[in-house]
Amino acid sequence: xxxxxxxxxxxxxxxxxxxxxxxxxxxxxxxxxxxxxxxxxxxxxxxxxxxxxxxxxxxxxxxxxxxxxxxxxxxxxxxxxxxxxxxxxxxxxxxxxx
Amino acid sequence: xxxxxxxxxxxxxxxxxxxxxxxxxxxxxxxxxxxxxxxxxxxxxxxxxxxxxxxxxxxxxxxxxxxxxxxxxxxxxxxxxxxxxxxxxxxxxxxxxxxxxxxxxxxxxxxxxxxxxxxxxxxxxxxxxxxxxxxxxxxxxxxxxxxxxxxxxxxxxxxxxxxxxxxxxxxxxxxxxxxxxxxxxxxxxxxxxxxxxxxxxxxxxxxxxxxxxxxxxxxxxxxxxxxxxxxxxxxxxxxxxxxxxxxxxxxxxxxxxxxxxxxxxxxxxxxxxxxxxxxxxxxxxxxxxxxxxxxxxxxxxxxxxxxxxxxxxxxxxxxxxxxxxxxxxxxxxxxxxxxxxxxxxxxxxxxxxxxxxxxxxxxxxxxxx
Amino acid sequence: xxxxxxxxxxxxxxxxxxxxxxxxxxxxxxxxxxxxxxxxxxxxxxxxxxxxxxxxxxxxxxxxxxxxxxxxxxxxxxxxxxxxxxxxxxxxxxxxxxxxxxxxxxxxxxxxxxxxxxxxxxxxxxxxxxxxxxxxxxxxxxxxxxxxxxxxxxxxxxxxxxxxxxxxxxxxxxxxxxxxxxxxxxxxxxxxxxxxxxxxxxxxxxxxxxxxxxxxxxxxxxxxxxxxxxxxxxxxxxxxxxxxxxxxxxxxxxxxxxxxxxxxxxxxxxxxxxxxxxxxxxxxxxxxxxxxxxxxxxxxxxxxxxxxxxxxxxxxxxxxxxxxxxxxxxxxxxxxxxxxxxxxxxxxxxxxxx
Numbered sequence: 001x002x003x004x005x006x007x008x009x010x011x012x013x014x015x016x017x018x019x020x021x022x023x024x025x026x027x028x029x030x031x032x033x034x035x036x037x038x039x040x041x042x043x044x045x046x047x048x049x050x051x052x053x054x055x056x057x058x059x060x061x062x063x064x065x066x067x068x069x070x071x072x073x074x075x076x077x078x079x080x081x082x083x084x085x086x087x088x089x090x091x092x093x094x095x096x097x098x
Numbered sequence: 099x100x101x102x103x104x105x106x107x108x109x110x111x112x113x114x115x116x117x118x119x120x121x122x123x124x125x126x127x128x129x130x131x132x133x134x135x136x137x138x139x140x141x142x143x144x145x146x147x148x149x150x151x152x153x154x155x156x157x158x159x160x161x162x163x164x165x166x167x168x169x170x171x172x173x174x175x176x177x178x179x180x181x182x183x184x185x186x187x188x189x190x191x192x193x194x195x196x197x198x199x200x201x202x203x204x205x206x207x208x209x210x211x212x213x214x215x216x217x218x219x220x221x222x223x224x225x226x227x228x229x230x231x232x233x234x235x236x237x238x239x240x241x242x243x244x245x246x247x248x249x250x251x252x253x254x255x256x257x258x259x260x261x262x263x264x265x266x267x268x269x270x271x272x273x274x275x276x277x278x279x280x281x282x283x284x285x286x287x288x289x290x291x292x293x294x295x296x297x298x299x300x301x302x303x304x305x306x307x308x309x310x311x312x313x314x315x316x317x318x319x320x321x322x323x324x325x326x327x328x329x330x331x332x333x334x335x336x337x338x339x340x341x342x343x344x345x346x347x348x349x350x351x352x353x354x355x356x357x358x359x360x361x362x363x364x365x366x367x368x369x370x371x372x373x374x375x376x377x378x379x380x381x382x383x384x385x386x387x388x389x390x391x392x393x394x395x396x397x398x399x400x401x402x403x404x405x406x407x408x409x410x411x412x413x414x415x416x417x418x419x420x421x422x423x424x425x426x427x428x429x430x431x432x433x434x435x436x437x438x439x440x441x442x443x444x445x446x447x448x449x450x451x452x453x454x455x456x457x458x459x460x461x462x463x464x465x466x467x
Numbered sequence: 468x469x470x471x472x473x474x475x476x477x478x479x480x481x482x483x484x485x486x487x488x489x490x491x492x493x494x495x496x497x498x499x500x501x502x503x504x505x506x507x508x509x510x511x512x513x514x515x516x517x518x519x520x521x522x523x524x525x526x527x528x529x530x531x532x533x534x535x536x537x538x539x540x541x542x543x544x545x546x547x548x549x550x551x552x553x554x555x556x557x558x559x560x561x562x563x564x565x566x567x568x569x570x571x572x573x574x575x576x577x578x579x580x581x582x583x584x585x586x587x588x589x590x591x592x593x594x595x596x597x598x599x600x601x602x603x604x605x606x607x608x609x610x611x612x613x614x615x616x617x618x619x620x621x622x623x624x625x626x627x628x629x630x631x632x633x634x635x636x637x638x639x640x641x642x643x644x645x646x647x648x649x650x651x652x653x654x655x656x657x658x659x660x661x662x663x664x665x666x667x668x669x670x671x672x673x674x675x676x677x678x679x680x681x682x683x684x685x686x687x688x689x690x691x692x693x694x695x696x697x698x699x700x701x702x703x704x705x706x707x708x709x710x711x712x713x714x715x716x717x718x719x720x721x722x723x724x725x726x727x728x729x730x731x732x733x734x735x736x737x738x739x740x741x742x743x744x745x746x747x748x749x750x751x752x753x754x755x756x757x758x759x760x761x762x763x764x765x766x767x768x769x770x771x772x773x774x775x776x777x778x779x780x781x782x783x784x785x786x787x788x789x790x791x792x793x794x795x796x797x798x799x800x801x802x803x804x805x806x807x808x809x810x811x812x813x814x815x816x817x818x819x820x821x
Contacts (some may be wrong), residue, residue: 002134002159002240002318002821003290004348005743006101018251025744026099028666028738029674034218035442036357046101048295048348049744051187051820052215053244055357056295056348058101063347067104069323074113099740111803145804160821188746188817201814214745214818241820320803336491424636436813447820462610 004050006058008045009034023049101347105319115147118331122151125282126334128327129276129419131269131346132238132290133160133445139261140452142320143328152327155283155419156449158272158375159290161237161265162189163417163441163448164235166371167405168264170195175403176232176263176394185219186234188212192444198404204295216248216262232394235262240292242266242383243357246364249385249392261394264384267370269293270301271381277309281420286330288316288323294359297410299352302341310339317345364389373441374407374414400425411445413440416449423453428453490585495615508591509611512598517574517609525609527574531633535570537561538629546623547587549663550678553626554593556601556755559681560706561630566688567702567758569639570632575601576610577628582621593624604683606630638692640761642720644700646726649789650767651725654687654761654774655782657710658738661752665745675742677737680756686777687758694773701761708812709751713759714797715811725797727787727809746819750799750809761789 007025023032033053034041042049043045046058130136136156138146145154153315158164177184184200191200191212192377193208209229213219216233221346223231235245252260269290276282289302294315302313312333326344333340343349361383370382385393395401407413410428415421423429423442433439435451442448485507491502510518517525541557551559558575565572577597581590601608659680666675684704691699701721704715718725734749742749756779762770767785774780797809 001130002137002290002292003744003746003819004240004295005316005740006099008100017254018247021559026102026740027676028438028740028744029737030744033215033244033247035247036354036360038356048292050240050292051244051245052217055240055292055354059347063101066346070110070114070325073117074107074110079188099736100742102743106802108802109805115803137821141807142803144803144806146805147803162821187820189819189821191817213540237820324803394771435810455810458782 004048006046006048007032009041009045009047009054012041012043014038021054023047023054024042025049102319105317105321107321111320111324113397114321114328118148118324118328121150121335123335125151125153126285126331127153127155127287128288128330129155129157129284130288130295130316131157131159131273131321132318133163133448134287134292135290135316136160136449137193138318138320138323140455141272144320144323148327150325151331156452157419158372158417159238159269160416160442160445161241161267162193162266162445163413164372164375164450165190165193165236165265165441166373166388166448167196168371168403169198169263171405172395172400172403173234173263174198174200174203175400177203177207177210177312179230181230183209183211183222183229183231184234185211185213185231187236189250189445190234193441194438194444201364216244217251219408220248220252220260223257227259231257231260232396233260233262235264235266237266238290238293239268239297239361240290240295242361242365243296243354243386246361249364249389250360252299252392253389255310261392261397262385263394265366265381267372268276268367268381268383271378272372272375273305275375275378276418277305277311279418284311284419286312286334287314288326288330289313289372291317291322291349294345294349294353296345296357298351299341299343299349300351306339306341312339313341315341315343315345315349317348372417374411411440413442416442423450426450485587488587490581490583490587490590490615491617492583495581495613501613502705504613505611507658508587508594509613510635512594513601513608513611515607515609517607518611525576527576527609529573529631529633530698533634535565535568535632535634536629537564538627539564540625540627542622542625543623543664545664545667546593546711549681550660551681552593552596552623553595554595555600556679556681557626557628558597559683562604562606563684563704563758565630565632566685567704568632568634568641569688569692569699569702570633570634571689572604572606572630572685574631575606575608575628577608577626578612579614580621580625581613581615582619582623584617585605585623587760590624598802600683604685635692638699640699640702640719641702642701645717645721645723645761646700646763647723647789647790647791648764649700649761650764650770651714651727651768651787651789652762652767652774653733653784654684654758654760654780655709655756656733656735656738657705657754657757658742658749658752660755661709662738662741664753665741673741675737675741677700677735677741680754682756682779684756684758684779687774687780690773690776691760691770695762695766695770696707698763698766699760699770700746700763703759705754705759707728707753709749709753711748711750711797711809712811714809717761718797719795722794723751724790724793724795725787726790727797727799727803729799731784731786733782733784740799746821747816751812751816764788
């Protein structure tokens with residue numbers, strides 16, 4: 001139920017009875033049915049594709065925002081870890097924790 | 099690959115795992131519903147990474163694993179007919195039926211073809227007007243819009259030689275069945291991100307309330323799963339039980355309305371048999387009467403085919419998270435990936451296959467230590 | 468196919484215009500049509516003394532006491548694919564198998580089973596590709612055979628090639644020789660051949676900038692032989708079943724464990740993308756122009772440099788090592804620090820939805 005892969009829409013064809021398009025998945029291109037996102041998408045947008053159908057448009061703003069939070073969290077951990085190491089060891093830490 | 103590769107960042111992953119360990123004051127029991135999530139967890143060693151804080155139970159989220167035996171047998175019956183081109187997603191080919199599998203039917207002369215999309219099967223039907231093309235329409239709610247469209251288009255275009263063998267199942271009733279079971283140990287769920295991309299998450303809100311379990315809609319990459327686990331653990335530590343969305347880049351609360359609408363036009367809720375679990379009312383999708391012409395069971399008169407599960411296979415208990423695969427007497431001996439007794443040993447994200455690989459490694463490293 | 472068309476195809480093609488446009492049963496009967504087929508379509512491209520004799524068997528000299536002999540039959544579909552065809556594959560594949568024993572390939576033979584109805588110009592393209600591959604490798608085709616079967620019995624064409632090579636007693640890598648401490652080195656990016664084939668299969672068509680990597684690996688082996696010699700314990704070309712199958716076979720043969728690091732695997736972007744869409748694991752995808760070498764740990768850097776000295780080995784990298792732990796099992800350390808087992812698959816990988 002699950003294999004949904006993000007790709008960039010490079011072509012949209014609304015002429016036939018069914019809205020179809022071409023999606024580029026990091027170098028692999030395939031024909032995809034865009035009927036379920038018809039009004040929402042333009043060339044250049046990213047979509048999640050499952051068995052040849054686009055099921056959602058990737059919310060790029062939300063993705064960016066939440067990813068930044070994740071990245072910050074991991075950097076914070078690096079700092080805390082360095083402090084722990086500093087406390088435990090006899091010598092002061094050599095490396096710059098930034 | 100954008101929106102994929104960055105969610106595999108090792109450093110961020112380790113950071114999340116640390117945060118999970120720091121947040122948990124006891125070991126919690128979580129279930130990820132979807133087979134694709136199980137695949138990532140096992141493939142990336144995530145359950146090993148968070149093991150102290152969380153016990154992950156692999157849920158019945160593999161449509162391959164839960165397709166009832168009689169449906170597999172019906173597939174084989176169809177595939178054996180000389181006038182039929184039987185098309186299917188690749189997952190289904192090695193699943194054992196009562197007698198053999200689709201691969202063996204192919205070896206005996208059946209025309210069995212793997213397709214990537216249901217629309218490919220429709221194309222096959224257009225290209226081979228002298229044959230009957232049957233498509234094995236398996237899946238959860240994620241795949242229903244695709245299968246619905248294939249049937250809808252077949253009717254619109256008048257493609258007479260196309261039909262579908264339906265074996266669709268839906269997630270919420272299965273979760274209810276799990277939660278209602280007396281032996282249930284699951285304290286929180288990672289809901290399937292692509293099922294919810296289509297359906298939204300409104301159906302899960304009453305479940306979270308009634309059964310007092312956190313439900314986090316989660317994606318499929320390592321960072322998605324770790325973040326989802328963290329969110330679930332935080333809820334459990336706080337004593338909350340809400341529906342939260344981790345997979346914000348794809349899922350909205352209302353889901354994909356156009357997809358839901360077409361599914362409703364083509365399919366209706368039916369009772370479905372889940373292999374190894376039993377009959378769950380209202381847990382499946384079947385074709386509406388207006389589309390009966392495209393129903394392979396009707397067209398080929400398959401209703402008389404029924405099947406009995408092999409007794410030794412305890413897939414049901416495994417799928418419900420009540421038995422660990424290596425606790426089954428047949429595990430690794432009479433039941434292996436090469437000669438599986440049940441579906442969870444066939445499918446690469448079936449719990450039994452996952453244990454078969456990983457468990458042997460743990461045993462080997464432990465004995466050398 | 469016109470004369471000028473064939474002349475324009477890269478090599479100086481002496482093949483005359485065929486009277487027939489398709490292979491017929493008569494071409495395999497041993498009579499005039501068979502002789503004409505051999506004389507017109509095969510001989511001009513493979514010209515060498517041994518073959519020209521057209522005796523029942525070829526007679527050749529060898530300069531070694533011991534020989535490595537490998538045979539393989541090629542049944543790939545489709546017959547032509549981005550980066551090659553069944554002919555070039557058949558030559559490269561067998562040359563590589565001989566080279567993986569550390570032997571220097573000297574001679575090739577080829578047997579063809581042609582399906583009645585096969586287009587002659589397709590046969591010409593296949594044979595030309597074989598000739599080109601053999602010529603580039605400096606290995607003559609000294610014996611051949613052709614049979615024709617009825618329409619429907621051979622999927623176009625099946626080709627068997629056998630290769631004979633001279634063994635070097637001081638350079639004899641075999642799977643059993645893998646030892647704890649060995650570095651596991653791959654000569655280039657993985658997964659290209661399998662994905663190039665998948666992309667043109669019916670039912671799965673997608674557009675991808677990937678070509679089969681089918682190539683003659685002998686120059687890489689020669690570099691290793693010259694610069695690192697005895698420190699090379701195992702050589703293997705990971706064809707069907709991919710890296711995973713090859714490494715499992717070696718681990719089992721030598722009764723050692725192998726540990727790979729996911730971050731070090733060289734996988735081209737489009738291969739990764741195609742694998743994502745189909746639900747494939749790149750470790751199980753076939754390669755036809757890549758080798759795996761198990762080299763004594765202390766000389767790993769030299770070995771990598773030796774491979775990189777040739778353009779086919781540009782992407783060479785150490786991807787793991789041999790360990791004492793978990794003998795017979797190949798384990799992968801994932802990007803996020805977890806570990807999983809890389810097992811043999813019961814059969815082929817199948818595209819999945821789940």
